[in-house]
Amino acid sequence: MSNYGDKEISTNLLVTLKHMKSEFNIFTQEASNQELYETIDGIYQCISTIQRDVYDMMSAQGWYQLRADTKQNIKKAYDKFSKSQSEMC
Secondary structure (H helix, E strand, O other), rough: OOOOOOHHHHHHHHHHHHHHHHHHHHHHHOOOOOOHHHHHHHHHHHHHHHHHHHHHHHHHHOOOOOOOHHHHHHHHHHHHHHHHHHHHH
């Protein structure tokens, strides 16, 4: 008998889908031809949809709760992003 409940299984599934999405994103960008790109991009889009569905289900169950952050932390992240963006341009 498994010690895993629905929450643990869902969390594992969400993490797995996030990793798969990341790998398929790289795969699409490095596809050697258009046909391969379109096939892999279709799989990427499917994984993205499933990931969002799992997230929405977990959120509805109260298993994936977002917390409000402080204005200071938001400003710090904004400043860091702005600096990175200006260095890239």
